[in-house]
Amino acid sequence: MEPFVYRRATDPQQAIALLAADPQAAFIAGGTELVNWLKEGIAQPRALIDINGLRALATIDAGPAGLRLGALARMSEVAAHPAVRRAYPVIVEALVKSASAQLRNMASMAGNLMQRTRCPYFRADAALPCNKRTPGSGCASLRGRDRHAAIFGWSESCVATHPSDVAVAFAALDAVVHVRGPAGERMIPFEEFYRLPGDRPHDETTLHHGELITAIGVPAAPVAVRSHYLKVRERTSYEFALVSAAVGVDVDGTTIRAARIALGGVAPKPWRLRAAEAALAGRPFTARALRAALDVNAFAEARPRRENAFKVELARRTVVRAMIGLGATA
């Protein structure tokens, strides 16, 4: 691990100023990702700015318009919050299916969004080609193992998927990321928060250096109240998703008024199926209608790789099963 200077920030403006002034500085919150990156040499910051003392960023507020989840709220705190449990089950289910209890007590909500791919080439102990880790070095997965890789949104530079579960729920619920930087505050719609890899796969979000995530906003909605997260993985617990689905539905009798569908484990970012959602409005809330909408409007665009064609059918079935969990009939 390379040496660094450690500072404990006492207010957000000061933290932002410290980061903005030093291109080699990084924020640290829960540390569950960053400390491993320091050990592995994946990140080599010259200065760490500990933001855990910024208590104003750790609150969870729930009101009639929605949730405001402070950036420093821990995953376990959000999962245990009564209002989140009552009206946003997809968020709680995604959180409790993530990592382990110990890690959920440490990891902050903003840190969860900033976690990086679990692609084994990115995380390798030895130096292997990886454009995320060393820009320009190539992609070992492109001609190597790609069972874990994306089926949507990948490029010739990178085929990695994003590992967060709760980000998939946030994508489905039209969340916004509140950030503050040297120039002031702004809100980033969740679907614009992550970039697709293109030829710059190391540049993963639309955050600028010096910006600090302050909160995640989630609008209240019937699709949030009736929502579900289904995670398919190779162990029952403590494993990343092969494929996951965050779904929500608003039903009038037996007819879909609105549907939300986002997939995890299949793309470099949570993959929202907007065309399928639009096709489902006014359709009966049945597995048959769901399959038809997904085939025409979602999976026709999938580009599976050598070893992961199974993800297309697995993702399709995962969405349908998640909706059956919300009451869809045959």
Add this chain to the structure above:
Amino acid sequence: MHMTNEASGAGPASAPPALGPGPVNITLTVNGQPHAVTVDPRVTLLDALRERLQLMGTKKGCDRGECGACTVHINGRRVLSCVTLAVMHTGGEISTIEGVAQGDHLHPLQAAFIDHDAFQCGYCTSGQIMSALALLEEIRRGEPSAATADVAVTSIPLSEDEIRERMSGNICRCSCYPQIVASVGQAGAATAAPVGGS
């Protein structure tokens, strides 16, 4: 703040003190006792406990946040001491396996591990016990897990499914899982009052 600044760097006027690079003096409060230690900012809490404070009960398994052997409590919450830095915890109350028994009187959970023969090599056991102590509190507080059928319900049974799911962050390579689950169930049933250890 218990920190002192030994190798100060210049910063903005309102900047907090720069600690490191190089040794810094901090105070860690472990099992109720303050300890002055000198650590580089790179030192994990796990290494500070084991190598500076000679508290060897907390084990280093994977050293990357995957196995649970290094589980301790900070301010009553179970965490992994290998993926956090010692300098980050000068204000926290840290509890380790050394603080669980009262003298020679074992905690009911420790006694249950012996009753059920819930270990072979024992390397993961202190992490298992620290994790399970917190698990019992989390269930009493009604916090949900992935085994909880309805996450809105706050009355959660101490079932085998709940114990297994909530202990999934602690790996036992001797595979004593059935005995560990039985031990946690016994201790949960035996301790009507909140369990200690944190």
